[in-house]
Amino acid sequence: MGTLRTARLVAMLLILALALATPPALRAASTPEQDVMHEILPGDCLHLIAGYYYGDARLWDRIWKANQALIRNPHQIPVGTFLLVPNAGPTPEPYPDFTARAIGCGPGAVGPAAQRTKAQAQAAPSAPLPPSKAQ
Numbered sequence: 001m002g003t004l005r006t007a008r009l010v011a012m013l014l015i016l017a018l019a020l021a022t023p024p025a026l027r028a029a030s031t032p033e034q035d036v037m038h039e040i041l042p043g044d045c046l047h048l049i050a051g052y053y054y055g056d057a058r059l060w061d062r063i064w065k066a067n068q069a070l071i072r073n074p075h076q077i078p079v080g081t082f083l084l085v086p087n088a089g090p091t092p093e094p095y096p097d098f099t100a101r102a103i104g105c106g107p108g109a110v111g112p113a114a115q116r117t118k119a120q121a122q123a124a125p126s127a128p129l130p131p132s133k134a135q
Helices: 001-019 024-029 046-054 057-066 095-101 112-123
Strands: 034-039 082-088
Touching: 034 046, 046 057, 046 082, 046 095, 057 082
Parallel strands: none
Antiparallel strands: 034 082
16 A cells, blocks of 8 residues: 555656656647737737737737727727737747837838848949940
8 A cells, every 4th residue: 555655656746847847838839828918019010919929910800809899990009009819829939029020010110121122222223324325
């Protein structure tokens, strides 16, 4: 009887040790989806928010449908409004870092597209030179 209790105790300690040894990234991946409140910042749009919480910007209508009492026009959301994001998954990075990488949308949107356009403008000649008349 004593060895059975000892075996159970050892098994429980082993399970506890494995649970504590699991890397945080794996624990976050197994985190169940839950509702989240998101505060609208300057430059936010539903596409950007859906991309952050769902990983797919095309799911913006989930957020809109959950907040139709607050949002009449999904393209005009007042700054400071708190929106319910239903069944939001775990987020891999902080929101400001995500928006910094977003293209064409989001708080202070200076994404890779804006940087490419600036670099292309500097590299391209302003106008072609006319052919010379000297032959």
